Amino acid sequence: MSRIISSLAEISAGYDALFCDLWGCLHNGKEPYAAAVAALQAFRAQGGTVCLMTNAPRPSPYVIAQLDLMxxxxxxxxxxxxxxDAAQDAMFAGAVGRKVWHIGTAKDDGFFTDIPDAHAGAxxxxxVDLAxxxxxxxxxxxxxxxxxPEHYRARFLDARDRGLPMLCANPDIVVDMGETRIYCAGALAEFYESLGGRTLYFGKPHAPIYDRARALMGLGTDARYLAVGDGINTDIAGAVAQGIDSIFVTGGLAAEAFGPDIETPDADLLIDWLRILEKAPTYSIGRLR
Known part of the structure; x- marks a missing residue:
């Protein structure tokens, strides 16, 4: 059973580093949550290391610029x-060829134009167009x-028949932009797979993003990690796969499932919901604080 906690400070002394999700945990796409910011500041003040780990499809400098603006x-x-970061490295290594059909918006152009140093000579x-x-x-x-995703059915069927692999730069299915829920690349990849297409993933819950984070943090093999996130199939599933503890933020994507008080999830509803999904986060919290 997942233990419901009221604050990160209740358990933080047992960990050296956090993998903290962004959307739904630290901010809502428009502004930061003040209590979450304070919780991370306090964790760092006691000597902990905070890695903001996001399934955003943009390289990290663009994410940092967005956080600064917010x-x-x-x-x-x-x-x-x-x-x-991880998906871009795979793309420049040729994981899906050198001529690609990009599904996305102009805000993701940096994924293609900012070439990592490791691939400067590639x-x-x-x-190009899909054809x-x-x-x-x-x-x-x-x-x-x-x-x-249904808008892409005809084009995906054509791509599947031609054997085109899809690199998914963001495994999230949906995110909430303020009060508006929008589909992410993960929903497109999931739909492509359902039609028989082949997909490649590099964000949570898959290993490459965790491997990259650990290498950059350089904390050693004895470091005690804790993952924080509101995505049960990304943040929490990823933590389980990595063998690390996790905090499920119930007031994010699945907030409506746990009663009217976002800050205080109903324990019985939470137990039933987790049992149905066969997921077991170490801890649960209404909002990160």
Missing amino acids: GVPRDAWDLVVSSG APIAR EAEGIVASGPFEEVSET
């Missing part, structure tokens, strides 16, 4: 690792607010 103070974290990646593509890179729908 007003998240830099003393709340030590480093940022994104799905975009052959260029060209974005010319060797593979697909999905960072999100073309129209985030209005499109669903």
Whole structure:
């Protein structure tokens, strides 16, 4: 059974580092949660290391710029690792070919234009129409607010029949932009798989993003890690796969399932919900604080 806690401080002394999700935990896509910022600042003040780990499809410098613009103070974290970092490395290594059909918006252009130093001498990646593509890179729908995966059925069937692999730069299915829920690249990849297409993932819950974060943190093999997130199939499943403890933030994506008080999840509803999904986060909390 997941233990419901009221604050990170209740358990923080037992951990050296946090893998903390962004959307739904630290901010809502528009502004930071003050209590979450304070919790991370306090964890760092006691000597802990905070890695903001996000399934955002953009390389981490773009994520940092967004956090700065949103007003998240830099003393709340030590480093940022994104799905975009790990997926970009795979793309420039040729995981889905050199000519790709990009599904996404202009805000993700840096995924292609900012070439990592490790791939400075590699052959260029060209974005082309689907008819010319060797593979697909999905960072999100073309129209985030209005499109669903079903809009891509005909094009995905064509891509599947041609054997095109899809690199998913963001395994999240949905996120909440303020009060608006939008589909992510993970929903497109899941739909492509359901049609028989082949997909490659690099963000949570898959290992590459954790391997990258640990290497950058350099804390040694004895470090005690704790993952914080509101994605039961990404943040929590990823923590379980990594063999580390986790805090499930119930007031995020699944908030409506746990009663009217977002800050205080109903224990019985939470137990039933987790049992149905066969998931077991170490701890649960209404909001990170």
